[in-house]
Amino acid sequence: MNQTSWTGVFPAVTTQLHQDQTLDLAASAQHWQAQIDVGVSGLIVCGSLGENQCLQPDEKRAVVKHAVEVAAGRVPVVTGVAEMSTQAATSYMQDCEKLGASGFMIMPPMVYKSDPRETQHWFRSLANATPLSWMLYNNPVGYHTDVTPEMFIELADISNLHAIKESSSNTRRITELRNLTGDRYRIFTGVDDLFLESAILGIDGWVCGSGIAFPKENQQLWDLAKAGRWEECRTLYRWSQPLMKLDTHIHFVQYIKLLCQETGLGHEWVREPRLPLAGTEREQVLQIIREALAKRPA
Amino acid sequence: MNQTSWTGVFPAVTTQLHQDQTLDLAASAQHWQAQIDVGVSGLIVCGSLGENQCLQPDEKRAVVKHAVEVAAGRVPVVTGVAEMSTQAATSYMQDCEKLGASGFMIMPPMVYKSDPRETQHWFRSLANATPLSWMLYNNPVGYHTDVTPEMFIELADISNLHAIKESSSNTRRITELRNLTGDRYRIFTGVDDLFLESAILGIDGWVCGSGIAFPKENQQLWDLAKAGRWEECRTLYRWSQPLMKLDTHIHFVQYIKLLCQETGLGHEWVREPRLPLAGTEREQVLQIIREALAKRPA
Amino acid sequence: MNQTSWTGVFPAVTTQLHQDQTLDLAASAQHWQAQIDVGVSGLIVCGSLGENQCLQPDEKRAVVKHAVEVAAGRVPVVTGVAEMSTQAATSYMQDCEKLGASGFMIMPPMVYKSDPRETQHWFRSLANATPLSWMLYNNPVGYHTDVTPEMFIELADISNLHAIKESSSNTRRITELRNLTGDRYRIFTGVDDLFLESAILGIDGWVCGSGIAFPKENQQLWDLAKAGRWEECRTLYRWSQPLMKLDTHIHFVQYIKLLCQETGLGHEWVREPRLPLAGTEREQVLQIIREALAKRPA
Amino acid sequence: MNQTSWTGVFPAVTTQLHQDQTLDLAASAQHWQAQIDVGVSGLIVCGSLGENQCLQPDEKRAVVKHAVEVAAGRVPVVTGVAEMSTQAATSYMQDCEKLGASGFMIMPPMVYKSDPRETQHWFRSLANATPLSWMLYNNPVGYHTDVTPEMFIELADISNLHAIKESSSNTRRITELRNLTGDRYRIFTGVDDLFLESAILGIDGWVCGSGIAFPKENQQLWDLAKAGRWEECRTLYRWSQPLMKLDTHIHFVQYIKLLCQETGLGHEWVREPRLPLAGTEREQVLQIIREALAKRPA
Secondary structure, X not given: OOXXXXXXXXXXXXXXEOOOOOEOHHHHHHHHHHHHHOOOOOEEEOOOOOOHHHOOHHHHHHHHHHHHHHHOOOOOEEEEEOOOOHHHHHHHHHHHHHHOOOEEEEOOOOOOOOOHHHXXXXXXXXXXXXXXXXXXXXXXXXXXXXXXXXXXXXXXXXXXXXXXXXXXXXXXHHHHHHHHHOXXXXXXXXXXXXXXXXXXXXXXXXXXXXXXXXXXXXXXXHHHHHOOOHHHHHHHHHHHHHHHHHHHOOOHHHHHHHHHHHOOOOOOOOOOOOOOOOXXXXXXXXXXXXXXXXXXXX | OOOOOOOEEOOEOXXXXXXXXXXXXXXXXXXXXXXXXXXXXXXXXXXXXXXXXXXXXHHHHHHHHHHHHHHOOOOOEEEEEOOOOHHHHHHHHHHHHHHOOOXXXXXXXXXXXXOHHHHHHHHHHHXXXXXXXXXXXXXXXXXXXXXXXXXXXXXXXXXXXXXXXXXXXXXXXXXXXXXXXXXXXXXXXXXXXXXXXXXXXXXXXXXXXXXXXXXXXXXXXXXXXXXXXXXXXXHHHHXXXXXXXXXXXXXXXXXXXXXXXXXXXXXXXXXXXXXXXXXXXXXXXXXXXXXXXXXXXX | OOOOOOOEEOOEOOOOEOXXXXXXXXXXXXXXXXXXXXXXXXXXXXXXXXXXXXXXXXXXXXXXXXXHHHHOOOOOEEEEEOOOOHHHHHHHHHHHHHHOOOEEEEOOOOOOOOOHHHHHHHHHHHHOXXXXXXXXXXXXXXXXXXXXXXXXXXXXXXXXXXXXXXXXXXXXXXXXXHHHHOOOOEEEEXXXXXXXXXXXXXXXXXXXXXXXXXXXXXXXXXXXXXXXXXXXXXXXXXXXXXXXXXXXXXXXXXXXXXXHHHOOOOOOOOOOOOOOOOHXXXXXXXXXXXXXXXXXXX | OOOOOXXXXXXXXXXXXXXXXXXXXXXXXXXXXXXXXXXXXXXXXXXXXXXXXHOOHHHHHHHHHHHHHHHOOOOOEEEEEOOXXXXXXXXXXXXXXXXXXXXXXXOOOOOOOOOHHHHHHHHHHHHOOOOOEEEEEEOHHHHOOOOOHHHHHHHHHOOOEEEEEEOOOOOHHHHHHHHHHOOOXXXXXXXXXXXXXXXXXXXXXXXXXXXXXXXXXXXXXXXXXXXXXXXXXXXXXXXXXXXXXXXXXXXXXHHHHHHHHHOOOOOOOOOXXXXXXXXXXXXXXXXXXXXXXXXXXX
């Protein structure tokens, strides 16, 4: 597989757990397989949605190993890198290379809000850890560090920096990146409920969240946009919006795991410090989910 | 003219001033005429860009009177309503009705950050001031009061509330409004540099800012989107972006007036407390403008 | 009275209204008199708490005229200046000078978020409107324009700029101002529920809000702090805190007018776009008020 | 030593590093000893200032072990707990208990912004990990999770939850906590440049940052406040403010380490992703430091 041609839908998949919070690799495999079945172009494990930060070091590696086996070369397996220190990140990346991962989705340092100089140093240091391709995950809303379009000009000489996951929630960034960096980077959107807005601007891929629970429609959204069938795409997008919005809440992991449970693709169990939803909140989210699923297009 | 069918481009035009800050109605007329020449569908005077808040009560009325004369029935003349008290707003609206205005673009109370109950009361009170059609200008970023999609459901019984100027900078709102209120409202975007993102979602109109300085291309953007010629629209949109961004800065009035000066459609003079740009900032904005104009499509 | 020696408690008093929203000058006078009775050092009418922005131009002037008569030279009458344009502000100030006001509490331009150059120009322009003393009201939280300690160094040559009302809610500013400008300015705090924190840092005065409803205790807080009786001051401050907090909510006008009603010093009627409190919110605020009053020190 | 009586100054000390980023335990010991020499009441290692999040698991344990040896029972050694998962936190705490730590300063989960239910669950789970006393470090500005005074009422039954490090930068919280929870908790302030404001409100301790570089004056500030010598305290506080402010910047670790270097109590080396200061920023911080030190009281 040619690692320098990431494009299409790359779902950020969950790490399925048993109710006692231990890894459920079998259920995870089933969940991942459902994505591959509808034709996604890659799998991203151990992203935010994969609860990366709450897994133990050996668990993350077990997830990657298992995903490589399940994918079996059909799609690239990309893993999130979400560490607080350069050392922890580098060591994780090198282990994943040995386990057969195809590449990385690298986040800025966790917790520390690095300044632009430090941010660039961080990404350069990690880029050197392995020769594998990686996408830079820019999410200043969630992770408090921003990689601006101007900074992407400066980073352009990093040869294995292949793609950008643009999750700033500011779609202007896509046009700015195109105007400033042309086709240097594969641009993925990472914000489900801005998918159509992003697609019309010209993107290469989509790291989807909510759609892992309704992979067929999600893939359809992508295919319609790629085919320029914008009216149909808009209709489907309007249907999906209440579900897509589940991805942009602090509790997005709990919400999307519950959504997966409702569509038969997983369980709602999460790892602490997250707790499964309870009370009114769980009821309200279930109502949103069930209302949307009741109107699911044939 | 049928006031219940606002659609298309409604430029929010400037109030041209002499260097001594007095009204320059002749230059204003020339600026407004340039918009009508390219086929805009309405004129909005005394909006934020028209420096409403810094004009004296009699000056605002003079501007409306003059615009009605210039438009001469060719396009509706809509005036912004930006007052701090219910009394001032009501009295202004009634005067404008007598002056021949076609309708209003009503902002929430200035300064006071009304709660949802008060916000609804405000808009209902003002709706009763005249029978003219109006659009509700929602701009929580600029004016600190938010009218949510849920609130628009509640406001739906106001018969002369015809349109929404959605300027939250959150394009999700457009899909939410469509899902919740269908075609009840004419939805206008008010954010230039989110125009394409908004257009693909299905909108009825555009209250444009920057484009008043390059009205031909601005009208083209709208026409291409309406015709479903999205690729061409995107190309033109990418060109326009550095200019469109001038509309989403605190100094947007100064920036766009300077842009108008560069394209021969006005002067940079503004009313205090605004000051004309100076020093490095003026140089930088001029550079952005001149670089963009140098690449202006034939 | 020597205008260059403002110090002590300057209550920002309410403008009392009838239930039909018209001015109630008699009730206002009673409310103002109650402040003078306990020994305050000045009266501030037409501040934010005086609903300046929602009064008509002639009403504001009527309030000032009446306050000058009520004060009868016993304390200086200072009026807020809260206008959207330089012209409106200047004209208001000149009228108030003729009406016998002692000075002004000037806010930055309303609505427009001026940059530092424009902010300084605004204050210099208004300073020239009359020879009367004035205090600069700095409240970036409420009015979105910030006058930093560095800017106060630059403004120091304005001879009638006598005092600062520091309402940034950042008490560090007081120490910074002292370190940078020494005793050039009379420093007033304008944040009730940071009074003790501000007093220990060394201030000259207090523009109080909530305390206009319990003027005796409020004056006591000031007197205890001035006397260095910090332990007693802290005890009284802890008692007052639930009431002081009413001053730092968006609905502070409604809350404090309701509080005044409960202590017999006014009515809860407010001018639109504000509405009197209703429902649960009114009940909750009443409960806070009544619980605090039940524990009122003898 | 009685663990249930933490009071006084507890400096949050640095972890000294060699230029190659490896631990410098000897320099750390010297730095810690300087604190003990001036009479501090406790030592907090592996806090934010101790670069907890960027140390490897075994390094943190080495720091704690060494600090216990250096303290040698003279003052309690408290360690920060800053982990992304319950498992990592629990395991760290149990190891530290074995190493002889006296207690903990526990932060909310890193990265994940837990809701109030999850936040309480997190703190309860960690409280059960060992019988040692701990303080809850509340810093919503830095760590995005807030423990409100109301939540502290609910947490009051946790027997080894001994103290609160209040770092919300909102001093009102101290009065609210006193009004709502009386003397249930030892209240420490964690915000250097709000020390005097906090002290006047009645606090039990101070987790200081900047002051680790000038421990004598820092201890004096505390002693003067405790003695009610407020005027002298204010004078010293004004002197210290430019240095205290170094603690409330994103680069506070770099700034304070540089400050320590200037006063002979450490080195400026930091662990990646942090980088040592460079260029203009380093010059400006050095200038602030040197100007303040030049005026150091005799």
